[in-house]
Amino acid sequence: MPVKPESWRFSIAPMMEWTDRHYRVLARLHSRKALLYTEMVTSAAIIHGDRERLLGFDASEHPVAVQLGGSNPDELARAAKICAEFGYDEVNLNVGCPSDRVQNGAFGACLMREPDLVARCVAAMKQAVTLPVTVKCRIGVDDQEPREALFAMARAVVDAGADALIVHARKAWLKGLSPKENRDIPPLDYALVHELKRAFPGTPIAINGGIETIDAMQDQLEHVDGVMIGRAAYHNLSLLQEVDPQLFGVPAPHDSSRAAVSAFLPYIERNLSQGVRLADITRHMLGLFAGRPGARAYRRHLATFAVKRGADVRVVEDALALVDHAFVPRVEDCLSA
Structure with a gap:
């Protein structure tokens, strides 16, 4: 080779x-x-x-x-x-x-x-x-x-x-x-x-x-x-x-970590179907979004719910929603812009 x-x-x-x-x-x-x-x-x-x-x-x-x-x-x-x-x-x-x-x-x-x-x-x-x-x-x-x-x-x-x-x-x-x-x-x-x-x-x-x-x-x-x-x-x-x-000098696979995690979801689902515990996967995701609005709630949600029996990909989706929600502009901010 x-x-x-x-x-x-x-x-x-x-x-x-x-x-x-x-x-x-x-x-x-x-x-x-x-x-x-x-x-x-x-x-x-x-x-x-x-x-x-x-x-x-x-x-x-x-x-x-x-x-x-x-x-x-x-x-x-x-x-x-x-x-x-x-x-x-x-x-x-x-x-x-x-x-x-x-x-x-x-x-x-x-x-x-x-x-x-x-x-x-x-x-x-x-x-x-x-x-x-x-x-x-x-x-x-x-x-x-x-x-x-x-x-x-x-x-x-x-x-x-x-x-x-x-x-x-x-x-x-x-x-x-x-x-x-x-x-x-x-x-x-x-x-x-x-x-x-x-x-x-x-x-x-x-x-x-x-x-x-x-x-x-x-x-x-x-x-x-x-x-x-x-x-x-x-x-x-x-x-x-x-x-x-x-x-x-080439583009990244995805334009953000948020998009990369979305692309990671099918992998998570596939591994869960093979008996892998959700927490064994999500423990690597706790450092994502550090310093950004919603990051603390995201980490807390994963740490609390990914370890529970039967935890599935919805735990990750709900955690991501906490980050997404933190980025949604308020109506009054849009009106004053």
Whole structure:
């Protein structure tokens, strides 16, 4: 499969318990161009677990990448092959997550100390699939010197055939900071990632960490091939409305988040008919319309009624009506205009 650098120009980060299939469909209705990533799935879970539950996705999500966690080359190769059979567009290896869970499993950010092992994992996956194989990493962990750690990792995985590298431009402190603190406390070093790109001009390099506005994305794209955003894309889905026109020069799929949610309703109905709980879908919608009239009533309605037994799509329609009603101009305003 030919690798297109544009694929990594804008992406939404893999986020545990957030970027599930329901969120990804809603994100896709805001941007046709965004590259979407699954939550991290371990290679062992894919091999031994419920694959449809772990890997199933809606066809509308393309382009969509799966992020794998693991450190056994043979196991990762088997998992990558299964993911390819499911129809994913890319396989990404997690070398950045600092949680206790991944440390106990000897993968994630602790692999920053083992670039040769990561290279073997990449090579095994490349041999198993024709999909792009990418790596998401930090600039180092704990007492590592960032430039030395990052460049060692990049050299190893590029030589092994990695198709792109996504760098969260912070260290991860495996001792002393929680996963939440690791997202904010270690300082960002964008300049180091820019230097990495200059050193590897032929390899697509995307940057992640602390990027929350279109202007900030455009600034970064002066130096690297792509930007990946995380929480900003989750808590402010309306931001994604700007991605296609501002970063790709094409119209967004819908002219507003309100229109995107309307287009989301058939998906909700289809999933409800398959036994999905409404609250499992609408939990991703609570951040919509933030700061706009009716937003608080909208959130309260979804939070109160989506969790009830038998809740159906009418709960969402009624919540949207609270936002719509807040935007209806008053008669006296029209007369005085």
